[in-house]
Amino acid sequence: MNPIRYAACAVALGFLAPAWAINKCTDANGKVSFQDAPCAGEGEKIEVRPAIQGATPIQPSASPVKEGVFGASWQRKNYLQAQGIPQARAAIERNQRECTAQPHAVATAGPLRRGNLPSGNQFVQESAAKAADDKAACEARTEALREQLRVLERELAAMP
Incomplete structure (x- = not known):
């Protein structure tokens, strides 16, 4: 592959927004730890997403879309x-x-x-x-x- 294709692939992979699940676990002594596996005792699941500037979710329009002739x-x-x-x-x-x-x-x-x-x-x-x-x-x-x-x-x- 030529360098332009490598650059295009790298840019495309950069736009992917993966989400990671991190579990905040508390043991019997009250010590807090973070891990990717579910907690054995008490804990909560935290969803982490990378910050992407300028990316905003598209809001659905409030007015219904009129169907076209061949809808x-x-x-x-x-x-x-x-x-x-x-x-x-x-x-x-x-x-x-x-x-x-x-x-x-x-x-x-x-x-x-x-x-x-x-x-x-x-x-x-x-x-x-x-x-x-x-x-x-x-x-x-x-x-x-x-x-x-x-x-x-x-x-x-x-x-x-």
């Missing part, structure tokens, strides 16, 4: 209209397609054909219970997706 609310509204709501509707439709595509019936071909199984067979009962559980899970997922869609639509309706 955060415009971006959110645009997102809801272009992507959020259409994607939520597509998710509902996709979930419904997946639910109807799931095989809920007992196999109708091969050795496990319904006609070959005696009534009350455990396989048939387990299959029916699994199908009912799957259907309930699909309905719950569809309702959760519909609720998310309603939330997005209410948010869009409330925007100016």
Whole structure:
């Protein structure tokens, strides 16, 4: 590195304002000592910062900042209209397609054909219970997706 880069790095490091924590500890005899580790007995933590001339913290403005034409609310509204709501509707439709595509019936071909199984067979009962559980899970997922869609639509309706 050339000397200009070294100088720039040194200046940059000089502007960093590290803070050190120093603990003021008092022992049983009343003797005061300063250390960087927490005190074993009584003590207080003192925060030490180097003095930097001319550095003052920026105070937040008292008046609220007016949002520009393409501000955060415009971006959110645009997102809801272009992507959020259409994607939520597509998710509902996709979930419904997946639910109807799931095989809920007992196999109708091969050795496990319904006609070959005696009534009350455990396989048939387990299959029916699994199908009912799957259907309930699909309905719950569809309702959760519909609720998310309603939330997005209410948010869009409330925007100016």
